[in-house]
Amino acid sequence: MSKTIQIGTKGQFDGFLKSSKFVVADFYADWCGPCKAINPLYEQLSAQFSRAGKVTFVKVDTEKQQEISLKYGVTALPTFIIFRENQVHASCRGADAQKLSEMVKKVAAEVDLGGPGGNVERSHVGSRWLGSDLPRGYSDVTDEVDIQGLDLLNANSVLGGARALFEGDRPSALDGEESTGVESSKNDWVESDTDEQLMLFVPFRATVKVHTLQITSLPRSLSQSQVEPPMRPRTIQLYSNRSHVLGFEEAEDIPPTQKITLETADWDQKTGTAKVDLRFVKFQNVTSLVLFVVDGDGDRDAVRIDRLRIIGETGEKRELGKLEKVGDNGD
Incomplete structure (x- = not known):
């Protein structure tokens, strides 16, 4: 009823x-x-x-x-x-x-389940997985990402593309493949190709305010892999409100909106997720983000990212005008 x-x-x-x-x-x-x-x-x-x-x-x-x-x-x-x-x-x-x-x-x-202070595993509900608890007062705004407009440079084409980073499902690497040493056939992650750098362009369908990034990286350990495993990201540079993906040389000449250095202690042992708090005042009216992985946490050749979640709030609303019907696609 x-x-x-x-x-x-x-x-x-x-x-x-x-x-x-x-x-x-x-x-x-x-x-x-x-x-x-x-x-x-x-x-x-x-x-x-x-x-x-x-x-x-x-x-x-x-x-x-x-x-x-x-x-x-x-x-x-x-x-x-x-x-x-x-x-x-x-x-x-x-x-x-x-x-x-x-x-x-x-x-x-x-x-x-008692609110956002409990076990992080509860976040895997209704095909919407989060690698960490949400900060109080903010929500997962990843659904505002314009999937069609994603652009990813220097990614291994054999593995998942940019869309894999924003899948709602729990990363397959958490479901047993890593412990058995058998690579998942799902390939729902991204690895860099010719070197350790990655460049990701993330446009949004609406203006958002970005408070936190959740970056999940689940590389296999040396003992579990027959080949040299990829690294987790260490240095990341963020650029807001760019109209397109940056070239690697271009990014070196543009001051980032924020530079992030991740340490070993930043990665949650259970979910493989680093929760990155941004300088919120610099990410108030964001229409796009460029995420530049500059290097990894070791001396190997590739960096891996399994999931990326955008945490914040929707931006300012437009004034009420003529209402329009919106169909199944929401556009």
């Missing part, structure tokens, strides 16, 4: 934001075809994951509640916004059933 609440006033909406830890809001209109198409799924999620005082599902008619829609920058329908403790936590623009389900299941898992 659905537990969705129809919002009648802004005061009612604000009340739920204060009284419920999470509020899942469906911004819709009666004339919107994609809104009607995805509504049965939304009602199903509401029936399954509503938790009194913890997870509340609401529907906001944008025609009748324009003040709420304006405040949160709703310019396309449907739009789903999840609020955590009165702040925007995650959003989904368009009738994207998979993304909506993943967002809701992730929230429900956090509530059911």
